[in-house]
Ligand SMILES: Nc1ncnc2c1ncn2[C@@H]1O[C@H](COP(=O)(O)OP(=O)(O)OP(=O)(O)O)[C@@H](O)[C@H]1O
């Protein structure tokens with residue numbers, strides 16, 4: 001395949017990707033480029049802007065979350081990565097390969113071995129059992145039966161569906177079907193996993209467990225995960241970086257804390273208002289750096305505000321340590337409360 005950016009460390013690179021749905025996309029594109037909004041383009045031409053000039057760099061080994069309200073373009077974006085959708089304009093390079101230049105056989109191999117997808121609507125094969133659904137990708141890849149059944153059984157267990165191996169998809173609840181979809185994608189063992197609202201049909205407890213599991217899996221397997229959600233709390237819990245979409249355009253991209261502490265516009269402010277900030281903000285972002293007397297209680301720099309709150313009942317300061325366990329700063333209750341109330345001098349300078 002075509003090698004272009006093998007050494008940039010990027011798993012996915014999108015440049016100026018625009019998608020217009022309708023039968024004369026170029027005409028509508030010209031209108032969009034002239035500065036018309038999605039609503040104006042739609043009113044004038046009856047064409048729908050799915051994505052508007054999206055550029056993203058997604059580094060390898062990250063959980064990258066795309067967030068946005070219903071209709072903001074999240075599914076459209078993720079479907080460009082495995083080319084279920086062709087863009088009207090722009091370029092998409094995945095693991096150094098120009099996705100738009102792939103031939104059909106290359107594309108088939110690519111979908112089987114580089115990017116696996118968990119679909120918003122599950123996309124299971126209705127007449128196959130759970131285990132045959134999970135093993136399907138391996139079967140297509142020519143993995144011998146015993147091996148693929150063993151792998152499939154392992155992933156079924158991981159997603160908590162042991163005992164359902166022989167069930168048909170229609171006998172499962174929505175959340176269970178969603179977990180079959182997840183197991184199927186994980187069984188493929190690709191470097192990149194695309195997850196479109198993969199947890200939204202799960203009840204809160206299972207959902208929270210799956211989020212923890214995903215973060216662990218990502219750490220132990222080093223995969224790149226492009227994860228879509230409309231739930232900001234979910235994004236904050238799992239994301240290394242977040243991009244927020246509105247009307248198909250990226251409003252802000254950055255570390256979760258950047259978005260919480262420095263929302264780029266009113267639209268993002270609205271999201272942020274609803275969020276559990278104590279969980280979103282790491283102590284490293286708000287600590288006083290410097291050499292202070294060693295504190296009796298210390299937390300690592302990636303601890304979250306909610307983790308240190310209990311200490312303040314008894315202590316004035318909590319020490320913050322680096323990964324070698326050396327104290328590099330401290331936080332006070334005042335700092336934490338200031339950050340939660342969105343007023344802290346010097347916040348976000350780290
Ligand atoms: N096949 C299509 N034909 C025409 N318009 C489409 C098509 N697919 C998506 N759109 C439009 O593109 C826009 C983005 O849709 P998309 O499905 O990407 O949104 P989403 O952010 O995934 O929403 P949700 O959270 O509801 O899944 C919407 O305005 C939608 O109407």
Ligand SMILES: [Mg+2]
Nearest residue numbers: 074075076120
């Ligand atoms: Mg969607």
